Amino acid sequence: MILRQVRDSAADAEAVRRIARSAFQDLADRTGGGGRTEAPEEEARTVQQLARTRHLARTDPQGCWIAEHDGEAVGAALSMRREGVWILALFVVLPAAQGQGVGRLLLEQAAAHGRGCLRGLLCASPSPAAARRYRRAGFTLHPAMTLAGRVDRAGLLDPGDIPVHPGGPVHRHLLDSVDRGARGAAHGPDHDFMLAHYDELLVADTLAGSGYCYRDGGSVKLLAATSKRIATRLLREALARVPDGTEAEVEFLTAEQEWAVDVGLEVGLSLGTRGYLAVRGMRPPTPYIPSGGFL
Ligand SMILES: CC(C)(COP(=O)(O)OP(=O)(O)OC[C@H]1O[C@@H](n2cnc3c(N)ncnc32)[C@H](O)[C@@H]1OP(=O)(O)O)[C@@H](O)C(=O)NCCC(=O)NCCS
Known part of the structure; x- marks a missing residue:
């Protein structure tokens, strides 16, 4: 071999x-x-x-x-x-x-x-062999939750007072700054990929804080923010924009992301468990929803 x-x-x-x-x-x-x-x-x-x-x-x-x-x-x-x-x-x-x-x-x-x-990050499947390899490589495994189902729009009637708008390449500095605050490292070139391949980027940028979220179909791909309040607003907006008839999905939520679990439950999504968020030399970023593909 x-x-x-x-x-x-x-x-x-x-x-x-x-x-x-x-x-x-x-x-x-x-x-x-x-x-x-x-x-x-x-x-x-x-x-x-x-x-x-x-x-x-x-x-x-x-x-x-x-x-x-x-x-x-x-x-x-x-x-x-x-x-x-x-x-x-x-x-x-x-x-x-x-x-x-x-x-x-x-x-x-x-x-x-x-x-x-000094730090490492990955989204792990439920594979026992993978979990064994990651733990032996020094990663701490945080069991993860998923939210899935049809969005009950009645739970989204009040949009809240934080403005959220579509984003693009012009927001790269903002995205990288929010990344550094949340997970200690910018996504850099991965934002170019996500901007090109995912349906939309949502941005919140206010005096009280900033954040962003990518949505692709029913999937909330990545969310990072400077406060739980901003993160909650972004997640609600992303779920509101999931097309009618499409199943919503949010993955790799550790117990640190209870704010996200609460949003999902408010709009009728079902909570389950799947896989792990694995970290080395750091705590799970928060408020944060990792993307399986770029973390
Ligand atoms: C995870 C994966 C890449 C590991 O590849 P692999 O070639 O099987 O890995 P290795 O043989 O080097 O190591 C597997 C280890 O898990 C152990 N293992 C295998 N099946 C196991 C099981 N059901 N329960 C516990 N341990 C298990 C093996 O004994 C071995 O441990 P050891 O080397 O200390 O004896 C492979 O199993 C895979 O593709 N899984 C499905 C996809 C996946 O989940 N990928 C991970 C995404 S995060």
């Missing part, structure tokens, strides 16, 4: 996607839907996944690795370094190759990219 860097190519992006799909489907089958499944018809999501792999292969070539056995790609780890935080974005091994140490080697190689970073 050899490990090699992921190239910024269509072929490598497709290889990573194929492994991820197979690994997460197998996990979902074994845990009764606990994994993150990827329906073949979810074309937009596939395009995003391919584009994200190429984006990370460009920004962090030394953090993105493929494991090959007899010329076939059997595993992948995608990671990035952002201002002193090492972030693991994807970690997958084909089901037939699991349990043989491929994951350990991939994770060690990707983690070498984060050497010198």
Whole structure:
């Protein structure tokens, strides 16, 4: 078996996607839907996944690795370094190759990219093998909650007094500043990706504080703010803008994000548990909803 860097190519992006799909489907089958499944018809999501792999292969070539056995790609780890935080974005091994140490080697190689970073962050699936690897790598695992369901708009009648408006590239400095306050590191180039691929960015910028939130379809992708009050307003606005008939989903909420749990319950979403937010050298950021793809 050899490990090699992921190239910024269509072929490598497709290889990573194929492994991820197979690994997460197998996990979902074994845990009764606990994994993150990827329906073949979810074309937009596939395009995003391919584009994200190429984006990370460009920004962090030394953090993105493929494991090959007899010329076939059997595993992948995608990671990035952002201002002193090492972030693991994807970690997958084909089901037939699991349990043989491929994951350990991939994770060690990707983690070498984060050497010198005092802090680490990742969103973990419910996979016991993944949890074992992360804990052994020094991460603290915070069990995570999800909110899902149809938004009951009666719970959103009062918009509140904090103005929220659509954002864009012009807000990059604001976004990076809010990131630094919330998680100690800007998302930097990842904002370019999210602006290009997600349906919308919502921004609140007032004398009392600032924040932002990305929404893509029914999914609240990432939210960061300088106060719970601003975060609450942004989440309510994002949920209000989920198209009619689309299921809303908010993931990776630890107990620190009770403000978000309360918003979800107010608008009739169902609370469940899935996976972990894993942190090293830091507390879970708050008020904050991480994005599975960029943390
Ligand atoms: C997580 C994953 C990448 C690990 O890859 P892998 O090649 O199987 O990993 P390794 O063989 O190096 O290590 C797995 C460890 O978990 C242990 N393990 C495997 N299944 C386990 C289980 N059901 N319960 C507890 N431990 C388990 C193995 O014994 C091994 O530990 P050890 O090396 O200390 O003995 C792979 O299992 C996978 O793709 N899972 C599905 C996708 C996923 O959830 N990815 C993580 C996203 S956050």
